[in-house]
Amino acid sequence: MSELSDEFLKxxxxxxxxxxxxxxxxxxxxxxxxxEHERPSKIRLRQMLDSLAEDYRDRAFALREVGSGYRIQVRSDYARWISRLWEEKPGRYSRALMETLALIAYRQPITRGEIEEVRGVAVSTQIIKTLQEREWVRVIGHRDVPGKPALYATTRQFLDYFDLTSLDELPTLAEIRDIESINAELDLGDPNGEMPVPKQVAMLPVESAADTPEQENTTTTDEPANDGDQPLTQTHNPHDPEDPQP
Structure with a gap:
């Protein structure tokens, strides 16, 4: 059987x-x-994907490589209008959640206690739960110290959502002066906790209403009681399931 032509393969x-x-x-x-008999090489496949990306150069959508692979997505210039296709409004994430995610992204693997040490306040169980439900972070092991605290790291879904191919695309900490800058670099929203539309909204059906944060888990107000912070003197229960015991 003859080899598939470039145009047909594309x-x-x-x-x-x-x-x-x-x-x-x-x-x-x-x-x-x-x-098996028609399977192209990965080298040829990459060439065809590069050609597709070039074909889309002046289109409203683009071919983008993210953590999990390749996807076709709408360019960010059009996100403002495309997002109106869904009635649900984006949820709001608290500053505490954004700072926690940024610390995990930059200092992974990291324990909850280490996050609290940097932030100076306790991290609520709900914050960790929300990040895990979003599949942005996961437990990759446990620190070999008393209590065996869980070690958290980001996931491929984190890379996909924030339009990154790898963690190497994050700016170095030396380039960032404070947590506000980290939030901005991760596109995590303004200081009031608004979660913006991602840099690029993926083409239907890749990203849909299912990618909108759940209001019941993430909606916050400006009231301090809802920002997920507690003084470290009121820290979480040492038997919290997020910090497994030996």
Whole structure:
């Protein structure tokens, strides 16, 4: 059987990326889309993806590589209008949650106690729960100290949501002066806790209303009681499930 032409191969990749509903890795495209006798090399696949990206250069959408693979997504210039397709308004994340996420991103792996030491206040269980439910952070192990506290790190979903290919794309801490700058670099919103539309809204159905924060878990007000902070003298229960005991 003759080899698939470049244009037809590009069409297969384009159709798959539009239909998948999530980023696709090179490995998955090679293994799942093609029978063994017609399977292209990863090198050729990358060339076709680069060609697609060039085809989209002047279009309203782009081909972007993120942590989990490749996806077609709407350019950020149009996010303001595209986001109106969903009735749900983006939820609001507290400053405490944003700072916690930023610290995990930059200092991973990190324990809850280490986050509290940097921030100077206790981290509520709800903040950790929300970050895990969003699949932005996960437990990757436990520190070998008394109490065996959980070690938190970011996920591929974190990279996907914030339009990053790897953590290397984050600016170095030396380039950032304070936590406000970290929040801005991560696109985590203004000091009042508003979560903006991500840098680029992925093309339907890759990003949809399902990617909107759940109001019941993330909505906050300007009242201090709801920002997730407590003085360290009122820290969490030492038997909290987020800090497993031996």
């Amino acid at each position: 069409g297969i990749l384009e159709a798959a990326l539009l239909a998948a509903g999530r980023p696709l890795s090179l490995e998955r495209m090679v293994e799942d889309l093609f029978e």
